[in-house]
Amino acid sequence: MKILITGGLGFIGTNLIRYWLNRYPQDSLINLDKITYAANPKNLADITSPNYRFVQGDICDAQTVDSLVGEVDAIIHLAAESHVDRALQNPQVFLDTNIIGTFNLLQSARSHGLRRFHHVSTDEVYGALSLDNPAKFSEDSKFDPRSPYSASKAASDHLVMSYFYSFNLPVTITNCSNNYGPYQSPEKFIPRVITNILTGLKVPLYGDGLYVRDWLYVDDHCAAIDTVFHQGQIGQTYNVGAQHEDINNLTLTRTILRQMGRPEDDYQTVADRPGHDRRYAVDWTKINRDLGWSPQTSFDQGITRTIKWYTDNQDWWQAAKKEAEEFYRLAATK
Numbered sequence: 001m002k003i004l005i006t007g008g009l010g011f012i013g014t015n016l017i018r019y020w021l022n023r024y025p026q027d028s029l030i031n032l033d034k035i036t037y038a039a040n041p042k043n044l045a046d047i048t049s050p051n052y053r054f055v056q057g058d059i060c061d062a063q064t065v066d067s068l069v070g071e072v073d074a075i076i077h078l079a080a081e082s083h084v085d086r087a088l089q090n091p092q093v094f095l096d097t098n099i100i101g102t103f104n105l106l107q108s109a110r111s112h113g114l115r116r117f118h119h120v121s122t123d124e125v126y127g128a129l130s131l132d133n134p135a136k137f138s139e140d141s142k143f144d145p146r147s148p149y150s151a152s153k154a155a156s157d158h159l160v161m162s163y164f165y166s167f168n169l170p171v172t173i174t175n176c177s178n179n180y181g182p183y184q185s186p187e188k189f190i191p192r193v194i195t196n197i198l199t200g201l202k203v204p205l206y207g208d209g210l211y212v213r214d215w216l217y218v219d220d221h222c223a224a225i226d227t228v229f230h231q232g233q234i235g236q237t238y239n240v241g242a243q244h245e246d247i248n249n250l251t252l253t254r255t256i257l258r259q260m261g262r263p264e265d266d267y268q269t270v271a272d273r274p275g276h277d278r279r280y281a282v283d284w285t286k287i288n289r290d291l292g293w294s295p296q297t298s299f300d301q302g303i304t305r306t307i308k309w310y311t312d313n314q315d316w317w318q319a320a321k322k323e324a325e326e327f328y329r330l331a332a333t334k
Helices: 012-025 062-069 084-089 091-109 146-169 189-198 218-231 251-259 283-291 299-313 314-334
Strands: 001-008 028-033 051-055 074-077 116-122 172-175 203-206 236-240 267-270
Touching: 001 012, 012 028, 012 218, 028 062, 062 091, 074 091, 074 218, 091 116, 091 146, 116 146, 116 218, 146 172, 172 218, 189 203, 189 251, 189 299, 189 314, 203 251, 218 236, 218 283, 236 283, 251 267, 251 299, 299 314
Parallel strands: 001 028, 001 074, 028 051, 074 116, 116 172, 172 236, 203 267
Antiparallel strands: none
């Protein structure tokens, strides 16, 4: 099968391409990536497979999209602006990439009669849960986005499903919880904590630190995408999560500090960001019951592997770290 993977130089895309080439060496992959701040050309520089090809381009460029879609059988769409803090600074780029870019891909997929269009989305489209609410987001949860980022992803989800209902496009969607693991930008929470420790900086913690996320190791997410792509029912959405018990940011920070040999209180609280969702929790019963997927990496295993990767690959993140810290410094002055 020939597959177009969008955003393949980003965090999840990089891991997915490595996973896919290892598991399905007979498939041909085209990686379309604009190379924004969230991408790194070094991520896949060692890939020598004749079945892998990189194209630098923008999903907002309809002509480029249509040309590439005409070469493939299916699309796995990951390209997205995805950082809430950046969405608060510049919402326009999130609407352009996440909505218009997705529209271009859908139009071309329909025009060329593709066999599958898989859209990778987020649990943030469902909004937030309170800390005293034991409920979890299911596929039937009402969309209630709270940031320009999550609103743009919710719009793209609706757009994808509209092409199923209106044009019979063979689509599937996964709404996934927060990922972590190798190749994630150091401006994201877990790699920022790790790289701050490695560079001797204080670890920043928003507000009271009691914000809860459902942390999923990226390899497990790749396996979920694989499962839904090959086995998922057309026109269906599947939630992908990992945690059985809530883990808040304060606990997570202390865990990383402890594993890296630092005192658990070696952090500093910083001003909270606007619209900070209190709690996410994902019910992944459907993908487990219908398709047999379940996460294989425990939280402790995943954190240990992630700390080791950032410790062993400091050349990869040092330049991006400087850019990330400058972004946070400027954001704090606005």
